[in-house]
Amino acid sequence: MSIRGAVHIAGAYEHPGRHLPDLTVPQIHADVARGALADAGLSFSDVDAYYCAGDAPGFGGMSMADYLGLRCNEIDSTETGGSSYLVHIQHAAAAIAAGHANVALITLAGKPRTGGAAPGGSMRSSAPEGSFENLFGLNVVAGYALAAKRHMHEFGTTSEQLAEIKVAASTHAQHNPNAFLRDVVTVDEVLESPMIARPLHRLDSCVITDGGGAVVVVSDAVAATLERQTAKVLGTGVAIKHSTGGRPDLTFTGAAVSGPKAFAEAGVTPSDIDYASIYDSFTITVLITLEDLGFCKKGEGGQFVSNGGLLARGGKLPFNTDGGGLCNNHPANRGGMTKVIEAVRQLRGEAHAEVQVPDCKLVLAHGTGGTLATRMGSATVILGQEDA
Template identity: 60%
Template sequence: MNGIPQIVGAFEHPTRLSPDKTAAQLHAEAARGALTDAGLTKDDVDGYFCSGDAPGGTMSMANYLNLRLRHCDTLDVGGSSAVAQVAQACAAIQMGKCNVALITQAGRPKSSGVTTGTKKIVKDSLAPDLIWELPYAVPNVANYALVAARHFYEFGTTSEQLAWVRVAASHHAQHNPNAVLRKLVTVDDVLQSPLISDPLHRLDCCLITDGGGAIVVARNEIAASLGRPAIRMKGAGLALKHQEGGAIDLTYSAAAQSGREAFSQAGINAADIRYASIYDSFTITVVIQLEDLGFCPKGKGGAFVADGNLIANIGKLAVNTDGGGLCNNHPANRGGITKVIEAVRQLRQEAAPEVQIKDCGLACVQATGGHMATRHASATLILERT
């Protein structure tokens, strides 16, 4: 067994609209950026990980990128794929299957004309539930509105509390030159934006953007030779939650299990975390995951996020200091990789100075993929600067 692998490269593609590029080209440019950040080249890569956003999967992308691989994997758990693949890459390296692993995620839904919050959750596929969902064409936002409405009913959560998630994101995005929405917003701004699916307003919904990102993970000995800050995975968890034959509880997510596994492996708890990257497809998504990860008790998430408590260096817990999917970037409708990238920036002390957490030694990365009201996956990472 090799030593603990390290994240040595991270890159977020600067584009948010790319009508002149293919999805494969975005993958390639993100890969080059992450390898340059690590001080490596494509010829050093012998492991490759991608997901459903990669055209043609690993075979086609390895050919396009001209990679000579000993190991590859295509895991598709939606927006949590890239987060889960960091753990997969570390495991593959420790098993001796590869020495340098590349993870890419990219796409161009904005150039393809996808409209925020209204993309149908069904696809041309033979997945077993689709024959029941096709007649209703349930939009993504309606799924999350159902979750929000249940949380409101069970715990007294309010639209004003959800709005604070977007307010915090805007406070962070103003310091990110690549963010799509850099304008500060208030709670009233969120509440006065159009109601998309009750109780979610337009400003409760994430962006749809082109772009992408990449991560490079390397064997410990290689990482040590590169002179980059050492970022290692301290804990990881992966879980699925679905309809369980009708036993549906909309008040929690699969993060309850994946988070428990990650924190247990890391030997810490939520109180030890200084920075958290939390998947923010909608404002309610953040509230649910913060509860499930143990940052606050179940049902208290609304109060936890209110009054600026997610704003860096002001509130209780800095969340999504790049502006997140709500204000910065949500490439390929799969924002997981950007969550890893901003956590790496924070741990390296490379975040924007206005949002950098002093002496940030531990970070939590959390992402869900799929649809929280029906079937979804959750991946959790605990990252540490050593």
């Protein structure tokens, strides 16, 4: 059974705040849930399935279903870090296609800026790998720097090429009034920013923001009753890539598996995609993911992103037109939800006019949770216009 075309994203909402000292995490979950349901033309009483990840407080889905007053027949709290919400879309699609649910709500919220959470979250102390990784000073940036260094070694990728990714994100972010960083930066400014873990600079890194987002996934029957333009879910793919008993290959990500699965289900190829939201915890995350998804050959990511390759205007593949995690928003240190939301905006023609892709019919969103150096959860979602 394929879920192709069986479900639709009917509502999408990104919290406008990036600094939220006066809201609790449950309040932010509730605000984005209300926003996404209102966007769809639905209400809390319509929701019969709920999805959340490790950012949800307390007992996760049970605590939040209680707080929100949801009556759920279906629940899932799959945790793959920042990609969780794309995994949830696949799970919601399967549940809806199987007849277990009609209206699935997926929420994300967190306060790493004002709530004191460690950047990137923290591993549970019970992790079996714990004393063989953190003991050596592995941190979030270093976990991506190790992959960047190996990619540079094998393929000649340069810091200038990585910086091009930040430049493109910042070029888009200038048009987003809610973006955390709105100044357009140059390649030189990225290279001159403080080095955090060689070869990654501060400006190779995503922002740390409070906030959240939500999407609503519905059945055919529900979609037919709504006035709002919906996005058809055409294909999904999920993969866990891990350290393989101590033989990690740092030159690829789980996108090399999740991408082809999503493309096969959707029945499309990378060259068909009009717009892509690519997970951008760091510039290197984008570059390797583009290769793994098949937008260019392995090792040619640096060349692909150069000369404005990712720009909405004149680029080969318009990406992260909201400014992405690199400039706009990385709520709760998890960028997957905002990737889906901007992809939906593009399909609806509701991105900022300066970055809207003309005649946008087919979009891709990709999430990467965890760390490139060790283990990650990768998830790809392909969406299309309803006549796709």
